[in-house]
Amino acid sequence: MKRSHRLLLxxxxxxxxxxxxxxxxxxxxPWGQYRGPYGDVIAQLAVYQRHATDTVNAVTYDYRGFDxxxxxxxxxxxxxxxxxxxxxEPDRSEEKGGGGSGNPASFPDRATLSETVQVFTTAIxxxxxxxxxxxxxxxxxxxxxxxxxxxxxxxxxxxxxxxENTEAFQRIVSHPLVEFFxxxxxxGYALIGIAALAMGAAFLTNVIPLGKTGDVFSSGTIAAISAxxxxxxxxxxxxxxxxxxxxILSRSKADEE
Amino acid sequence: xxxxxxxxxxxAAWILLCGLYGIARSRHLVHMVISLTVVQSxxxxxxxxxxxxxxxxxxxxxxxxxxxxxxxxxxQALMLTDVVVExxxxxxxxxxxxxxxxxxxxxxxxxxxxxxx
Numbered sequence: 319m320k321r322s323h324r325l326l327l328x329x330x331x332x333x334x335x336x337x338x339x340x341x342x343x344x345x346x347x348p349w350g351q352y353r354g355p356y357g358d359v360i361a362q363l364a365v366y367q368r369h370a371t372d373t374v375n376a377v378t379y380d381y382r383g384f385d386x387x388x389x390x391x392x393x394x395x396x397x398x399x400x401x402x403x404x405x406x407e408p409d410r411s412e413e414k415g416g417g418g419s420g421n422p423a424s425f426p427d428r429a430t431l432s433e434t435v436q437v438f439t440t441a442i443x444x445x446x447x448x449x450x451x452x453x454x455x456x457x458x459x460x461x462x463x464x465x466x467x468x469x470x471x472x473x474x475x476x477x478x479x480x481x482e483n484t485e486a487f488q489r490i491v492s493h494p495l496v497e498f499f500x501x502x503x504x505x506g507y508a509l510i511g512i513a514a515l516a517m518g519a520a521f522l523t524n525v526i527p528l529g530k531t532g533d534v535f536s537s538g539t540i541a542a543i544s545a546x547x548x549x550x551x552x553x554x555x556x557x558x559x560x561x562x563x564x565x566i567l568s569r570s571k572a573d574e575e
Numbered sequence: 576x577x578x579x580x581x582x583x584x585x586x587a588a589w590i591l592l593c594g595l596y597g598i599a600r601s602r603h604l605v606h607m608v609i610s611l612t613v614v615q616s617x618x619x620x621x622x623x624x625x626x627x628x629x630x631x632x633x634x635x636x637x638x639x640x641x642x643x644x645x646x647x648x649x650x651q652a653l654m655l656t657d658v659v660v661e662x663x664x665x666x667x668x669x670x671x672x673x674x675x676x677x678x679x680x681x682x683x684x685x686x687x688x689x690x691x692x
Binding site: 321324325328332335336339340343344346348349350351352354356357358360361362364365366371372373374375376377378382385386389392393396397399400403404459460461463465466468469532551554555558561562565 | 581582583584585588592595596599600624625626627628629631633634635636637641642645646647648649650651652653655656657658659660662663664666667670671673674
């Protein structure tokens with residue numbers, strides 16, 4: 319199809335979609351006057367039913383826990399897909415004399431930042447690990463949770479990459495435990511759901527004692543699932559970053575040779 | 576206020592159409608993936624606009640009495656998971672772009688004919 323034809327077709331489709339959408343949006347309740355009953359019901363009940371003060375996470379990890387399990391496995395399979403696609407190919411590494419075999423640790427690169435930046439970035443490393451763990455474990459109380467905490471945790475090795483060099487980064491992220499933790503995070507979520515089955519309740523029922531509202535160890539499975547998701551997201555993002563870095567390094571090494 | 580009362584709905588539609596336009600006229604696969612994220616972010620605007628309530632508090636009852644007027648927590652939970660999951664899906668798509676460039680030597684969506692059977 320020619321580009322002009324394609325754009326014409328898009329213009330027709332977009333105009334039609336905009337028309338239908340506008341007709342629909344004009345009949346919606348006006349902005350700022352939310353009328354749905356479900357949000358109100360959850361907001362009133364979650365604190366009493368689940369002892370979780372962050373109702374968003376109560377929805378994510380409990381009331382809608384089954385959907386989040388599905389989302390978690392989308393994440394898991396996407397990470398698996400990235401690792402599959404970007405895995406070092408044997409033929410390429412043979413051509414380049416073992417260069418692209420996924421072991422670019424000898425690739426000479428050092429951080430070019432000033433020492434001040436290096437010192438402070440290294441200092442922030444510990445802080446961001448702590449902050450990520452805090453986020454992942456306090457999701458039931460305050461905004462945060464496993465998804466957000468996991469991303470912060472995965473960003474910590476990146477800081478090390480900025481401050482130090484690829485070798486230091488790789489020592490952390492190429493560790494077999496990262497893959498192990500990705501599996502543990504995904505399996506932990508499902509196992510918490512199955513544990514409820516074993517106790518005679520429905521899948522993903524909140525069977526752990528709820529504890530005192532406002533405590534870190536409160537809200538039962540919400541805190542546990544949030545922690546599992548945090549582990550899963552942190553490990554998954556670390557693996558993705560590592561695969562891309564390995565891809566870049568094996569390429570620039572191949573270019574050099 | 577001179578805007579129509581429900582203009583966030585139209586902002587969401589505008590972002591959606593911008594993203595779709597980007598996909599339709601894309602000449603580069605990375606550009607196409609980024610356009611897809613623009614399409615996706617329109618759903619965040621729409622969902623949050625639906626759940627918004629004028630004068631409502633954030634639905635976090637740490638230091639907030641139960642029973643006060645809050646915005647809808649459900650739509651927020653819907654998009655919360657998606658923000659992270661989208662990133663990994665984008666990573667997967669970009670990995671496909673890397674492989675397409677490797678196998679076909681092109682990053683233009685028009686030149687992907689080598690993919691055919």
